[in-house]
Amino acid sequence: MVTEPVRPLRRNEIRQQNETLILQAAEKVFAEAGFGGATMQLIADLAGLPKANLHYYFATKEDLYRQVVQNIFEIWLHAADSMDNAPGPIEGIGAYIDAKMEISRRHPDGSKVWASEVMHGAPVIQDYLETTLRDWTTGRAALIQRWIDEGKMAPINPEHLLYMLWATTQHYADFGHQIETLNAGPLTDAQWQAAKASVKAMILRGIGAI
Amino acid sequence: MVTEPVRPLRRNEIRQQNETLILQAAEKVFAEAGFGGATMQLIADLAGLPKANLHYYFATKEDLYRQVVQNIFEIWLHAADSMDNAPGPIEGIGAYIDAKMEISRRHPDGSKVWASEVMHGAPVIQDYLETTLRDWTTGRAALIQRWIDEGKMAPINPEHLLYMLWATTQHYADFGHQIETLNAGPLTDAQWQAAKASVKAMILRGIGAI
DNA sequence: CTTAACCTTGACCATACGGTCAGGAAAAGA
DNA sequence: TCTTTTCCTGACCGTATGGTCAAGGTTAAG
Numbered sequence: 001m002v003t004e005p006v007r008p009l010r011r012n013e014i015r016q017q018n019e020t021l022i023l024q025a026a027e028k029v030f031a032e033a034g035f036g037g038a039t040m041q042l043i044a045d046l047a048g049l050p051k052a053n054l055h056y057y058f059a060t061k062e063d064l065y066r067q068v069v070q071n072i073f074e075i076w077l078h079a080a081d082s083m084d085n086a087p088g089p090i091e092g093i094g095a096y097i098d099a100k101m102e103i104s105r106r107h108p109d110g111s112k113v114w115a116s117e118v119m120h121g122a123p124v125i126q127d128y129l130e131t132t133l134r135d136w137t138t139g140r141a142a143l144i145q146r147w148i149d150e151g152k153m154a155p156i157n158p159e160h161l162l163y164m165l166w167a168t169t170q171h172y173a174d175f176g177h178q179i180e181t182l183n184a185g186p187l188t189d190a191q192w193q194a195a196k197a198s199v200k201a202m203i204l205r206g207i208g209a210i
Numbered sequence: 211m212v213t214e215p216v217r218p219l220r221r222n223e224i225r226q227q228n229e230t231l232i233l234q235a236a237e238k239v240f241a242e243a244g245f246g247g248a249t250m251q252l253i254a255d256l257a258g259l260p261k262a263n264l265h266y267y268f269a270t271k272e273d274l275y276r277q278v279v280q281n282i283f284e285i286w287l288h289a290a291d292s293m294d295n296a297p298g299p300i301e302g303i304g305a306y307i308d309a310k311m312e313i314s315r316r317h318p319d320g321s322k323v324w325a326s327e328v329m330h331g332a333p334v335i336q337d338y339l340e341t342t343l344r345d346w347t348t349g350r351a352a353l354i355q356r357w358i359d360e361g362k363m364a365p366i367n368p369e370h371l372l373y374m375l376w377a378t379t380q381h382y383a384d385f386g387h388q389i390e391t392l393n394a395g396p397l398t399d400a401q402w403q404a405a406k407a408s409v410k411a412m413i414l415r416g417i418g419a420i
Numbered sequence: 421c422t423t424a425a426c427c428t429t430g431a432c433c434a435t436a437c438g439g440t441c442a443g444g445a446a447a448a449g450a
Numbered sequence: 451t452c453t454t455t456t457c458c459t460g461a462c463c464g465t466a467t468g469g470t471c472a473a474g475g476t477t478a479a480g
Contacts, residue, residue: 010477014427032330037246040468050429055469112329118388119322120242129391137392154415160408163389164378171377178328179373181339182347198370205364206416221447221456228457250438260459265439 019057021047027068031109034116035065066124069117072110073128079103083140088152089209092143093165094200100169101196104176111173137162154208161207168199229267231257237278241319244326245275276334279327282320283338289313293350298362299419302353303375304410310379311406314386321383347372364418371417378409 025047029038040061044051058064079099086092104111122129141158148155172179172195180186187195204210235257239248250271254261268274289309296302314321332339351368358365382389382405390396397405414420 014477018427034244034246034326034330036244036248037330039466041466051468052429052431052470053427056427056429059469061468115329115384116244116326118385119325120244120247121387122391126391129388133388134392156412157404157408159392160405161412163381163385164409164412167377167381167385168374171373174325175328175373175377177331178339178343181332181336182344182369194367195370198367199374202366202371202374202416203412205418206412208415224447224457249436251436261438262440262459262461263457266457266459269439271438 015057018047018049018053022049022054022057022064023068023071026064027071027109027113030065030068030116031112035061035120062124068110068113069125070128072107072114073125073132075103075107075110076114077132077136080136080140083143088150089144089147089207090204092147093207093209094204096165097169097200097203098196100165101172101192101199104169104171104173105192108173108176111170115170115174152209156207164203168203225267228257228259228263232259232264232267232274233278233281236274237281237319237323240275240278240326241322245271245330272334278320278323279335280338282317282324283335283342285313285317285320286324287342287346290346290350293353298360299354299357299417300414302357303417303419304414306375307379307410307413308406310375311382311402311409314379314381314383315402318383318386321380325380325384362419366417374413378413 022043025043026038029043029046033039033042038061040051040054043064044054047054054064058067079096082095082099083092086095117124118129137159140162144153144156144158144161147153148158183191201210232253235253236248239253239256242248243252248271250261250264253274254264257264264274268277289306292305292309293302296305327334328339347369350372354363354366354368354371357363358368393401411420
């Protein structure tokens with residue numbers, strides 16, 4: 001095997017590289033074991049670093065966990081952009097479902113960490129729920145209400161629609177293991193497409209947009 | 211305060227009483243802290259028993275946890291009965307949604323424990339998934355397919371419909387904290403009824419049963 | 421070259437946890 | 451009543467975990 005001589009890394013690069021390395025490992029371990037079941041040693045092993053090095057970059061286990069959760073929350077919020085600037089529910093909600101299904105597929109661990117955090121009473125991100133998420137929710141609920149008023153969809157309670165969107169899309173990540181067991185294996189590309197199509201068809205028809 | 215003289219408990223009663231006491235406490239603690247975060251001491255305190263007494267009834271933490279998960283699974287399966295013997299999807303799926311929403315309301319802790327178990331790869335109930343749950347699923351999928359063939363609903367993929375039913379109803383338990391935060395307080399009776407109605411309306415219309 | 425700032429890590433510590441056990445109390449059986 | 455079985459519990463134990471630290475290495479700045 002030929003290993004090309006590696007230029008010594010600069011300070012910033014080292015820091016950046018190790019932090020993301022640790023965060024990736026942490027996300028996986030937290031997802032698989034939960035906060036209480038995760039150990040710094042497991043994360044360190046997965047990251048390929050000595051445990052003491054983790055504590056150099058992240059003072060405590062909570063700090064590391066908090067970072068992981070916040071990262072996920074960012075990704076979450078970005079998916080929302082697909083809903084804006086849409087002429088109606090078919091495009092807006094359709095795109096939102098696509099985006100969230102894609103996140104469930106690409107970041108199942110993040111989704112699990114988030115679910116776990118919320119299930120345990122959101123000890124770390126309660127303030128986010130009360131500020132950012134609440135604002136986001138009321139904004140989108142208003143958007144949905146506008147579509148209803150314009151006769152573009154049936155008069156559904158916007159909040160419950162949002163809950164259904166979250167629940168259905170995230171289920172493919174959070175309960176992925178159950179789905180894989182029932183499916184006798186991971187979903188194929190085609191099956192993911194079918195899932196997306198099914199969800200979109202059911203919800204868009206369910207809200208009277210089709 | 212008047213405390214009536216209590217007849218000394220018989221052996222069987224003691225055993226039964228303490229076991230359910232422990233199981234209830236365990237369900238709550240496991241739901242709030244996850245398996246890894248839960249401690250036997252916390253469960254003992256909540257049950258009002260010394261820790262050593264827990265180990266008298268349940269040899270290990272895993273044994274106790276396994277019991278909790280199995281109990282939930284039983285409740286889960288019973289809700290399925292509402293789906294059978296229904297003339298069509300409106301009655302069958304409608305009743306199933308009602309039943310599952312009621313479980314989410316009455317047994318939110320159980321739902322969380324189940325979700326946590328599945329999210330972490332179902333280390334304890336993998337065999338249930340592969341046997342009981344798979345059989346149940348294929349059976350109901352066949353039932354749904356029959357309704358489709360009889361023209362009682364649109365040609366939806368039955369598996370994805372089941373996932374949607376599970377996801378949507380359980381979301382009200384598993385993400386109850388998030389919902390309560392956005393709602394600025396627990397759902398009232400009326401709000402629960404509205405939630406049920408919304409879910410039923412969206413899904414039943416979504417599958418073309420209305 | 422010298423110095424300061426940053427990075428790395430093996431060894432170590434205090435604590436908390438799951439689990440054990442011996443010995444006693446209470447009920448059931450003979 | 452006497453014996454056996456079941457229940458109860460404080461005290462204890464080994465281990466694993468989060469976190470610390472001091473000493474050494476490496477890069478950047480002066």
